[in-house]
Amino acid sequence: LVKGIGDDAAVIRPRGAAELWALTTDLLVEEVDFRRDWLEPGQLGYKALAVNLSDLAAMGVRPTFCTVGLSLPRDITGAWIRRFYDGLNTLAQPRGVSVIGGDLSASPAHIQIAVTALGQSRGRRVLYRSGGKPGHSLFVTGTLGLAAAGLKILQSGTTANAGAACKLALKRHCTPEPRCEVGLWLAQSGIVGAMMDLSDGLSADLPRLCEASGVGAEVHASRLPLFSESSRWGCDPLALALHGGEDFELLFSVSPRRVRTLEATYPVQYPPIQYIGDLTAKRGIYLISEEGGPRRRLPRLGFDHFAAR
Ligand SMILES: [Mg+2]
Numbered sequence: 324l325v326k327g328i329g330d331d332a333a334v335i336r337p338r339g340a341a342e343l344w345a346l347t348t349d350l351l352v353e354e355v356d357f358r359r360d361w362l363e364p365g366q367l368g369y370k371a372l373a374v375n376l377s378d379l380a381a382m383g384v385r386p387t388f389c390t391v392g393l394s395l396p397r398d399i400t401g402a403w404i405r406r407f408y409d410g411l412n413t414l415a416q417p418r419g420v421s422v423i424g425g426d427l428s429a430s431p432a433h434i435q436i437a438v439t440a441l442g443q444s445r446g447r448r449v450l451y452r453s454g455g456k457p458g459h460s461l462f463v464t465g466t467l468g469l470a471a472a473g474l475k476i477l478q479s480g481t482t483a484n485a486g487a488a489c490k491l492a493l494k495r496h497c498t499p500e501p502r503c504e505v506g507l508w509l510a511q512s513g514i515v516g517a518m519m520d521l522s523d524g525l526s527a528d529l530p531r532l533c534e535a536s537g538v539g540a541e542v543h544a545s546r547l548p549l550f551s552e553s554s555r556w557g558c559d560p561l562a563l564a565l566h567g568g569e570d571f572e573l574l575f576s577v578s579p580r581r582v583r584t585l586e587a588t589y590p591v592q593y594p595p596i597q598y599i600g601d602l603t604a605k606r607g608i609y610l611i612s613e614e615g616g617p618r619r620r621l622p623r624l625g626f627d628h629f630a631a632r
Pocket of ligand 1: 331377378519520521522
């Protein structure tokens with residue numbers, strides 16, 4: 324065992340193996356993690372694998388295999404199961420991930436899905452949450468708050484005349500895009516300190532990276548890549564970016580003297596990366612609302628809080 328509980332995935336090195344292997348598992352429960360009327364079976368299959376591949380991306384490893392455990396109520400048909408696997412395979416096949424086993428059981432009421440995924444390192448380069456140092460610059464991939472804005476639309480029940488921004492938010496909620504290639508590239512680059520994926524929202528996940536690294540952080544609100552269009556349907560883009568959850572983007576730290584190398588070599592075809600703040604020697608997570616303005620403690624909210632509103 325190289326790394327046990329406490330990171331995005333566990334890491335092992337089998338005796339005699341040249342490479343490290345990362346393992347992760349995620350459980351999706353109907354009425355807790357999803358609603359059957361909000362997600363098609365294919366989307367559910369896709370998402371059940373995507374959340375696992377995001378954790379492997381966060382370690383910087385290449386996904387290879389997965390197993391699928393399904394607990395299904397009696398009203399689920401064979402056609403439903405085929406659509407579930409079709410959706411899962413639209414994500415798995417292009418990435419070279421094979422389904423190599425699983426289990427099936429009846430369920431008294433709700434659908435439950437447990438996917439376990441394995442990934443292999445390249446050159447034993449794996450990134451951990453604990454690799455951050457004071458002074459490191461913090462970056463995220465993509466846009467924050469998109470999936471949460473999509474969930475808001477579903478909760479409001481007004482998907483009928485959705486525009487392009489609405490559709491994008493719904494797509495990100497229903498079929499999140501795990502950053503597999505980016506994670507692997509960042510691990511291979513040799514310039515990243517700490518890395519994790521954002522699943523519960525920046526305000527809940529950043530403290531986990533900081534605790535593992537023994538540091539604090541300052542985040543600049545003005546630097547966050549917000550999904551500003553969500554204000555059109557009554558959302559607060561900043562609140563969604565901080566506390567919304569299910570972004571499945573990567574959060575990583577880079578030594579300030581390597582930032583120029585990162586920006587010069589990061590592939591243009593990959594999702595954009597954005598500097599959002601810095602790791603600090605002083606513990607605690609702070610948000611700077613405007614440049615030169617006061618900083619305030621960032622409350623550790625997250626997905627549960629958002630769901631309760
Ligand atoms: Mg994770």
